[in-house]
Each structure stands twice: as structure tokens, then as C-alpha cells.
Amino acid sequence: MRIALFITCFNDTMFPDTGKAVVSLLERLGHTVEFPQAQACCGQMHFNTGYRPETLPMVRRFADVFAQGEYDAVVAPSGSCVGMVRDYHRVVAEQYGDSALVEQVEAVTPKVYELSELLVDVLGVTDVGAHFPHRVTYHPTCHSLRMLRVGDRPLQLLRAVSGIDLVELPAADSCCGFGGTFALKNADTSNAMLADKMRAVLDTRADVLTAGDNSCLMHIGGGLNRLRTGVGTRHLAEILASTEGTTGP
Amino acid sequence: MTDSNNVVWLGAPSFPDAAREALADTQLRTNLRKATGTIRDKRLAVTAELDDWEQLRTAGKALKRRTLRHLDHHLVRLEEAVTKAGGQVHWAADAAEANRIVTALVKATGQTEVVKVKSMVTQEIALNEALAEEGVSAYETDLAELIVQLGDDRPSHILVPAIHRNRAEIRDIFRREMGKWGRPAPEGLTDRPRDLAEAARLHLREKFLRAKVAVSGANFAAADTGTVGVVESEGNGRMCLTLPETLITVMGIEKVLPSFEDLEVFLQLLPRSSTGERMNPYTSMWTGTTEGDGPQDFHLVLLDNGRTATLKDTVGRQALACIRCSACLNVCPVYERTGGHAYGSVYPGPIGAVLTPQLVGVEHAESLPFASTLCGACYDACPVKINIPEVLVHLRAEVVEAKRAKGRVPTPEALVMKAAASVLSSPVKLSAVQRLAHPAARLVSRRGTIGNLPGPLGRWTRTRDTAVPPKESLRAWWRRTRGGREGSK
Amino acid sequence: MTTRDTVLGRIRAALADVPASEGPDDVPVPRDYRRSHAEPDAVAQFAARVADYRATVTRTTDADARVTVAARLAARGLRTLVVPDGFPAGLLPEGGGWTVLRDEPPLSVAELDAAEGVLTTAALGIAVTGTIVLDAGPGQGRRALTLLPDYHLCVVREDQIAGDVPEALGRVDARAPLTWISGPSATSDIELDRVEGVHGPRTLDVIVVGGE
Numbered sequence: 001m002r003i004a005l006f007i008t009c010f011n012d013t014m015f016p017d018t019g020k021a022v023v024s025l026l027e028r029l030g031h032t033v034e035f036p037q038a039q040a041c042c043g044q045m046h047f048n049t050g051y052r053p054e055t056l057p058m059v060r061r062f063a064d065v066f067a068q069g070e071y072d073a074v075v076a077p078s079g080s081c082v083g084m085v086r087d088y089h090r091v092v093a094e095q096y097g098d099s100a101l102v103e104q105v106e107a108v109t110p111k112v113y114e115l116s117e118l119l120v121d122v123l124g125v126t127d128v129g130a131h132f133p134h135r136v137t138y139h140p141t142c143h144s145l146r147m148l149r150v151g152d153r154p155l156q157l158l159r160a161v162s163g164i165d166l167v168e169l170p171a172a173d174s175c176c177g178f179g180g181t182f183a184l185k186n187a188d189t190s191n192a193m194l195a196d197k198m199r200a201v202l203d204t205r206a207d208v209l210t211a212g213d214n215s216c217l218m219h220i221g222g223g224l225n226r227l228r229t230g231v232g233t234r235h236l237a238e239i240l241a242s243t244e245g246t247t248g249p
Numbered sequence: 250m251t252d253s254n255n256v257v258w259l260g261a262p263s264f265p266d267a268a269r270e271a272l273a274d275t276q277l278r279t280n281l282r283k284a285t286g287t288i289r290d291k292r293l294a295v296t297a298e299l300d301d302w303e304q305l306r307t308a309g310k311a312l313k314r315r316t317l318r319h320l321d322h323h324l325v326r327l328e329e330a331v332t333k334a335g336g337q338v339h340w341a342a343d344a345a346e347a348n349r350i351v352t353a354l355v356k357a358t359g360q361t362e363v364v365k366v367k368s369m370v371t372q373e374i375a376l377n378e379a380l381a382e383e384g385v386s387a388y389e390t391d392l393a394e395l396i397v398q399l400g401d402d403r404p405s406h407i408l409v410p411a412i413h414r415n416r417a418e419i420r421d422i423f424r425r426e427m428g429k430w431g432r433p434a435p436e437g438l439t440d441r442p443r444d445l446a447e448a449a450r451l452h453l454r455e456k457f458l459r460a461k462v463a464v465s466g467a468n469f470a471a472a473d474t475g476t477v478g479v480v481e482s483e484g485n486g487r488m489c490l491t492l493p494e495t496l497i498t499v500m501g502i503e504k505v506l507p508s509f510e511d512l513e514v515f516l517q518l519l520p521r522s523s524t525g526e527r528m529n530p531y532t533s534m535w536t537g538t539t540e541g542d543g544p545q546d547f548h549l550v551l552l553d554n555g556r557t558a559t560l561k562d563t564v565g566r567q568a569l570a571c572i573r574c575s576a577c578l579n580v581c582p583v584y585e586r587t588g589g590h591a592y593g594s595v596y597p598g599p600i601g602a603v604l605t606p607q608l609v610g611v612e613h614a615e616s617l618p619f620a621s622t623l624c625g626a627c628y629d630a631c632p633v634k635i636n637i638p639e640v641l642v643h644l645r646a647e648v649v650e651a652k653r654a655k656g657r658v659p660t661p662e663a664l665v666m667k668a669a670a671s672v673l674s675s676p677v678k679l680s681a682v683q684r685l686a687h688p689a690a691r692l693v694s695r696r697g698t699i700g701n702l703p704g705p706l707g708r709w710t711r712t713r714d715t716a717v718p719p720k721e722s723l724r725a726w727w728r729r730t731r732g733g734r735e736g737s738k
Numbered sequence: 739m740t741t742r743d744t745v746l747g748r749i750r751a752a753l754a755d756v757p758a759s760e761g762p763d764d765v766p767v768p769r770d771y772r773r774s775h776a777e778p779d780a781v782a783q784f785a786a787r788v789a790d791y792r793a794t795v796t797r798t799t800d801a802d803a804r805v806t807v808a809a810r811l812a813a814r815g816l817r818t819l820v821v822p823d824g825f826p827a828g829l830l831p832e833g834g835g836w837t838v839l840r841d842e843p844p845l846s847v848a849e850l851d852a853a854e855g856v857l858t859t860a861a862l863g864i865a866v867t868g869t870i871v872l873d874a875g876p877g878q879g880r881r882a883l884t885l886l887p888d889y890h891l892c893v894v895r896e897d898q899i900a901g902d903v904p905e906a907l908g909r910v911d912a913r914a915p916l917t918w919i920s921g922p923s924a925t926s927d928i929e930l931d932r933v934e935g936v937h938g939p940r941t942l943d944v945i946v947v948g949g950e
Contacts, residue, residue, distance in 0.1 A: 009673055012723045013683050014716070019723035035727045041673035048623060050645030051666045057674035088642070146625035175582040179622025186620060187708035188269045192278075192586040193622075194712065222713025225698070280929070287930045304771040315765035321749040322762050334913065340742040392936065393927035409927055416928055442928040446936050453937065458847050474912040484885065484923040484938025491881040492847060502745065507762065509912040513904035514771070520867075524926060527787065528867035531938060532918035533881075539915050541844070542880035557748035563755055 079144025261593025291525025330475025334537020368466025791921020824876025896948025
């Protein structure tokens with residue numbers, strides 16, 4: 001398949017390793033990955049903070065970039081950005097754009113997938129041939145869980161990783177308290193939620209916390225690091241791309 | 250809005266400030282965690298019993314949509330049916346008018362006290378305070394409302410208004426206050442829930458037995474038959490709805506249902522979502538008056554008070570479908586930490602965050618739409634599928650637009666957002682910023698980690714370490730390793 | 739202009755997006771939910787679900803009904819009992835030892851409050867929810883009768899048990915004063931700990947009559 005990578009502005013800037021992992025994973029599975037250079041941001045931060053007119057150029061750019069190139073699929077290693085595209089790009093296009101943009105959004109959106117959706121539903125794989133010999137716990141991020149309904153797809157993928165010691169996270173479906181600008185606007189509440197999430201992670205005695213969104217991982221991982229807990233964070237894509245310690249063909 | 254509008258509490262701080270105080274209260278945190286955890290588990294158990302729960306939710310949503318899209322039609326039918334059955338219907342445009350109507354009705358009976366069934370709508374219009382000004386004492390009879398009233402407190406939950414109080418606090422309130430209002434608490438009252446409930450029974454019994462006038466809200470009213478209903482647990486509702494001679498029911502206009510038959514959906518959705526029971530202990534339904542049984546004088550007050558303004562908003566109007574079950578509060582991670590008082594409104598929690606700003610105007614509750622991580626747990630729990638996150642982001646935009654329309658000077662946030670929008674919609678500018686990010690962050694970092702920062706970002710760095718952005722962005726890596734080519738292979 | 743006109747006018751203005759051609763019944767409501775969640779043996783389910791609320795349920799036959807009622811009352815040690823008009827004479831216990839209060843002329847609130855218990859029939863039972871429905875019909879009396887006495891013994895016939903809520907709503911008259919009772923009075927207002935018995939009857943006994 002010809003798959004376009006939508007890296008998301010946040011991963012692009014802060015977590016390029018996640019993007020590299022998506023590329024190497026999909027190529028390992030025999031697919032062609034393209035990176036349209038003209039891509040930028042999905043507009044989620046602006047939209048969720050109430051700056052809707054400002055979101056329009058981002059929605060327009062996204063639709064323009066991914067309408068070109070005739071990709072079979074667009075993949076993003078972020079549940080919340082895919083949620084933004086799927087649920088709200090149309091809303092912005094209708095409110096501030098024109099009918100041509102609405103049409104373009106409607107044409108592009110169905111091709112956009114979060115990584116675990118692409119792998120399990122579109123590419124039909126759960127065993128991606130990864131090796132990751134660590135104790136890992138998985139936090140289902142709210143937007144992948146409840147906007148995208150990825151369900152246990154990430155867990156199906158993780159269970160098939162060789163060498164992994166996958167442990168269940170208590171109260172996994174509780175929000176970690178990130179919530180984008182919520183973490184700044186309601187810092188105290190965000191911290192209280194973070195504290196509970198960190199306690200749950202520590203209870204698992206996992207070495208690595210993984211998730212499908214680096215934003216939530218930066219929030220939880222930032223807290224875990226501040227407390228010097230020794231628990232690291234890795235995006236799901238990086239675990240699935242990992243062949244750590246193996247000497248494969 | 251009038252002064253007596255109590256939807257938003259006068260002088261309430263913004264949500265973040267109120268939340269900070271609530272979060273520091275360890276007793277409150279403990280009470281809330283225990284209570285919301287208990288009810289969440291109960292709700293999940295009884296909703297899982299019905300394999301068509303999703304179909305029931307869909308039907309509930311559709312029925313509310315059917316009602317709201319022709320609300321005028323259904324209200325006129327309701328008025329006809331209630332009148333035909335011997336009741337009287339009154340219309341109130343706002344809180345002040347509703348209070349005037351109820352006060353006049355009470356005064357016409359010559360009574361100076363009324364018993365009350367727990368009702369959100371009479372909280373919303375601050376009826377008790379309005380009655381008190383006219384020399385009428387209103388006694389709350391729901392146990393939790395009694396705790397709140399005796400403690401001169403505010404409700405903090407839609408279903409369990411005293412959820413923020415534990416048993417020891419309740420015992421102290423009863424011991425201290427009951428004697429001032431009537432029968433004192435029994436000697437040596439313990440903090441066992443059974444004993445506390447018994448104390449409430451004894452205290453309220455004399456009030457029920459002598460009451461001539463009752464005030465209630467309504468969970469629903471069927472337009473075809475004129476049947477009004479109240480669901481409850483303790484029997485205080487039955488006392489108020491049955492024993493007095495005069496019954497005054499105040500109801501938001503959105504509570505009407507097209508037909509009595511429609512209750513087959515809501516009487517399944519409501520108890521299971523609300524208290525986590527298959528059915529609540531008592532449901533009372535009455536149609537006008539019945540000779541020789543119950544109040545012979547029945548008044549139904551239909552209240553607007555911001556509901557028609559809410560109805561006008563095609564996205565926000567779905568909040569009017571709310572059946573006040575409070576499931577969204579119990580699953581909300583924000584509510585679980587802060588409790589209800591932080592919302593500064595009669596309607597707390599996720600539904601309050603979308604209902605309150607619409608009832609009073611976003612400018613009077615501008616921090617509420619932001620009091621959510623948009624995690625979506627509320628939407629999943631809502632028995633009538635109100636898409637609360639969708640309405641939250643919709644109202645956030647209204648808050649921003651309202652500020653934009655008002656302010657000649659843009660807020661610091663608006664300036665940042667404008668600059669960010671310019672960067673984030675341009676790959677060229679984004680690349681430029683990415684090249685600067687690493688060296689800039691290095692200036693404020695130690696060993697690759699950003700610690701405490703001053704200013705607004707300090708709210709982030711106070712509890713979290715942040716890695717310095719890498720030298721090379723993904724797009725730069727792609728350009729370097731794959732040349733100008735867009736594709737691999 | 740009256741407030742009624744004002745409010746109705748505001749509603750119509752707010753609904754400008756609703757096409758004039760759309761009628762109130764045109765808004766679709768999918769009704770693909772189940773008409774009933776009842777188990778095949780609805781009577782057994784009713785008995786079990788009523789008992790879940792910590793009410794006492796006794797099943798008995800027509801022939802033994804009177805003896806069962808008498809035994810329940812004796813076990814509770816009741817002496818004064820309200821019995822509404824139309825309660826089947828054949829179910830009333832024989833012999834003395836207790837006083838029957840008739841609501842004719844109507845009993846005062848104080849008399850009802852002083853009565854130890856009330857003995858009634860019901861309009862319906864609902865199996866799935868363990869609910870008894872009173873509609874103030876014969877044998878049930880006006881609503882206050884089943885409210886003030888602290889004990890309620892309710893006799894339900896097996897053929898009165900509806901499977902689930904939709905069926906029950908179809909079988910009642912909306913215009914009658916309706917009281918749906920699911921277990922004894924209860925509250926969860928203190929730390930969400932359930933306590934049975936607040937203002938309504940603190941004890942609910944249900945006798946299900948029918949069959950062999």
C-alpha cells in the first residue's frame with residue numbers, strides 16, 4: 001500500500017523517533033511510506049481551545065496535502081489528532097470554509113487512520129514481528145479509546161510482541177489529566193489526575209509505559225521523571241518497530 | 250438574567266481557583282473518590298444487564314430530539330391535558346416570575362410553610378430564598394437536601410447533593426442544627442447511616458403530617474395524558490405529593506415528553522444511570538387531581554429561564570435532553586477530584602459545564618467550558634447520548650468569540666494562539682521554529698531536561714520534567730535521509 | 739402579551755431551523771429495543787428481584803393464600819392494620835388478636851401514622867425490576883394508606899405480573915394516581931451507603947399468589 005505519514009506537528013518537533021518508527025515499521029511490513037513535506041498541523045489545539053477561525057487554514061492545508069498524491073491511506077501516530085480530523089475537520093469546514101473544502105474534507109477523512117487502526121483493520125496484521133524484552137504497561141488515551149474506539153487493537157499488537165512482559169494498568173481508562181491546554185488552564189486539577197495515573201503506573205512495576213499519543217506520554221512521563229521513578233515512556237509505534245536485541249534477517 | 254437567578258452562584262470564583270481550594274481538602278477528595286467509585290460500579294453492573302442498552306440510549310436521545318424540535322406543540326398539549334384533569338398551568342419566563350407565581354399561590358392558601366421534594370429547578374430559581382423573603386419557610390425533605398439546608402451549605406451533586414459530606418460531618422450538622430428547625434436530633438446520635446436516616450425521619454415526620462402545601466419539581470410530564478412524574482427513593486416525595494392539600498410543581502419546559510408511552514424508555518434509562526438500580530424505590534405519577542386522593546389543588550409552573558436561549562443553539566440544544574441522572578458527574582475525572590462546588594453553579598459536573606453557560610450566557614460562566622479534559626467519559630455514560638465534549642468545544646469557541654467581540658486589546662492567550670496558528674499552518678515557518686526549538690530549550694535546560702520555568706509555563710514544569718526538543722525534526726530527518734523525495738522505496 | 743405567548747414565541751423563534759413541513763411525529767424514534775427483558779419464568783424472576791431490594795417475598799397458592807397472609811402478619815406481630823375497601827375478604831385472616839382500620843370515613847393523617855401496617859392488593863407487578871404498581875384501585879386505597887403505616891403487606895396475583903416496564907405501562911391507566919414501589923423506602927445519601935427505611939414503610943412484605 002501507499003501510505004502517507006501524517007506525523008503531527010507535535011511529534012514532528014518533539015518526538016521524531018516516533019515518526020521514524022512508523023516509517024521503519026510500515027516498510028518492514030512491505031508498504032510504501034511517503035511524507036508529504038507540505039503538511040503541518042491538524043488544528044486540534046486551536047479548535048479545542050476555542051480558536052476556530054484560526055483552525056481553518058490548518059484544516060485547509062491538511063485536506064489539500066492529503067488529497068494530493070492518491071494515497072491508499074494516511075496514518076498518524078496520534079489518537080487525538082486523528083480524532084480531530086475525523087470528528088471536527090468537517091465542522092470547521094462547514095462553519096468557516098466553503099463547499100469545495102467540505103467536499104475535500106469528506107473525501108480525505110475516511111482514509112485517515114490512527115496507527116493501531118491501520119495495522120489491525122486495514123493491513124490486517126497483529127504480529128508485526130517486533131521484539132521488546134521489557135515489562136510494559138499500556139495506557140489507553142482518551143481520544144483513542146472514546147473518540148476513535150480503537151478498543152483492544154493496541155493490546156492485540158502488543159501481545160504479539162516477542163519478549164514483552166505486558167502488564168495491565170489499573171483504572172486504565174481514567175484520563176491522565178493532560179487535556180491539551182487543560183494542563184495549563186486547570187493545572188491543579190491536571191496534577192491531581194496525573195498523581196493518580198502515576199500511582200497506577202507505579203503499581204504495575206512496569207519499566208516502560210506506552211500509549212498511542214505522545215502528548216499524554218509527555219505529561220505522565222514528565223511527572224514520572226520528576227519523581228525519579230525510573231519508569232520510561234515509549235510510543236506504541238516505537239515498541240512495534242523495535243527489534244531490540246534480535247539479529248533478524 | 251435577574252438577581253434571583255441562582256444558576257450561577259453570586260461571587261463564585263472561576264473554576265481553576267475554586268478547584269485549587271477543593272483539591273487541597275483531603276477529606277473531600279476521600280469522600281468523593283469513595284462515593285463516585287461506588288456508584289460507577291453499581292451503574293455498570295445494572296446497565297450491563299440489558300443487552301439492548303445502546304438501543305435504549307438511542308431511543309432516549311431520539312425521543313428528546315422529537316420533543317425539542319416541536320416543543321411548543323407538546324407544551325400546549327400538556328397544558329390542555331393538565332387543565333382538563335383539574336390542574337392549573339402557569340408560565341414563567343424567568344426565575345423571578347416563577348418565584349412570584351409560587352409565592353402568590355402559597356400565600357393564597359394562608360400558609361407560612363411548605364414542604365419540598367428535592368428539585369433542581371427550584372434550586373436554579375432560588376425559590377427557598379424568595380419564599381423566605383415573603384415570610385414563608387420552605388423545608389427540604391430529601392435527606393441530602395436536608396443536610397445541605399441544615400448545614401447552610403450548597404449542593405455539590407445533582408443526585409446526592411451532600412456527596413461532599415461524610416457521616417461524621419452529617420452527624421455534627423444534625424446535632425447542631427436540627428433543634429433550630431424543629432425536632433432536635435436524638436440524644437447520643439451516632440454517625441451510623443441507619444441512625445442518621447432515622448434522625449431525619451423523626452425530624453421531618455412532624456413537618457409532613459402538618460404540611461398543607463408542597464412544592465416539587467418533575468422528572469417528566471406526558472403531553473398526551475397530562476401525567477406528571479417524580480422518581481425518588483426515600484418516600485419524602487410521596488409524602489409531599491400525597492398528604493398536602495395544595496401541590497405546586499415547577500418544571501423546566503424541556504421536561505415534557507410527547508406521550509405517556511415514552512416513559513417505557515426513560516423509566517429504564519433513568520434509575521439504572523442514576524442510582525445504579527433496576528428501579529428506584531418510589532415513582533409517583535399523577536394526572537391533575539383525583540377526588541379523595543392527594544392534593545385537591547394542583548398547579549404546574551412551566552419555566553423558561555434561559556431554556557429557549559439554549560434551544561436556539563443548534564449544537565448546544567442537546568444539553569436540554571438531560572434527564573438529571575448525574576451519571577456524567579460520577580464518571581468525570583475532573584468532578585471526582587474537585588467535587589461540585591468548584592463549578593459555582595446549581596448544575597455541576599460535565600452537564601453543568603455545558604448547561605450553565607447556556608442558561609446564563611457564556612460571559613457569566615466562561616471558565617466552565619474549559620473545566621474538562623475532553624476525555625469523553627461523560628458522553629459514554631449519558632443515557633440520552635448528549636455529546637458533551639462536542640458542546641464543550643462549541644462553547645469554548647463562543648467564549649473566545651465573546652471576548653474577541655468585547656475586547657479592543659487581545660488577551661495574551663489570543664496573541665499566542667494567533668502566532669501559533671501562523672506557524673502551524675505553514676510548513677516553512679514550522680521548520681524554522683523547529684530549528685530554533687532545540688538551541689532555545691538548551692538555554693533553560695540541564696542535562697537535556699527542562700525543569701521549572703517562570704510564567705504560565707511554570708504551571709506545566711512545576712510537576713513535570715520536559716525533554717529538550719531534539720536537534721532534528723522528523724521532517725528534517727526525512728529531507729536529510731530521503732533527499733527531496735516524498736516517498737520511500 | 740401573556741408570558742405564555744412570550745415563551746411559546748421564543749420557542750418558535752429558537753426552532754427556526756426546523757422545516758415548517760416537519761410534523762411532530764415526523765422526527766424518527768428507533769424502537770428496536772426489547773419489549774421485555776423478562777426471563778421465561780417471570781413470576782420467579784419477580785419474586786427474586788423484589789427480594790433483591792431486601793423486601794420479603796412469599797409465594798403461595800390460592801388455597802393457602804389466607805393462611806400465608808395470616809402467618810406473615812403474625813410473624814411481624816402486628817395488631818392494628820389498615821385494610822382498604824375492596825380488599826378480598828377471602829384473604830383476610832380469620833380470628834381475632836388484631837384490629838382492622840377501614841378508610842370509611844377517611845382516616846386522618848394522625849390515625850394513619852399511628853397504624854402499624856397496611857394490607858393491600860396491587861394493580862401490577864413488574865418482573866424485571868421487581869416493582870409493584872398501585873393505581874388506587876380496589877383493595878389498594880388512596881395513596882396515603884400505603885405511605886404512613888410503617889409496614890406494608892402487598893398481595894400480588896401471578897397473572898398480574900408483567901414482564902417488563904413497557905408492558906406495565908401499556909397495562910395501567912395513566913389518569914389514575916400511580917405509585918410504583920420497588921422495595922422499601924431507602925436512601926443512599928450518606929456516603930452512598932444504602933439504608934432501607936426512611937419516610938415510607940420501612941418493611942415491605944410481598945405475597946405472590948397463584949398456581950398449585
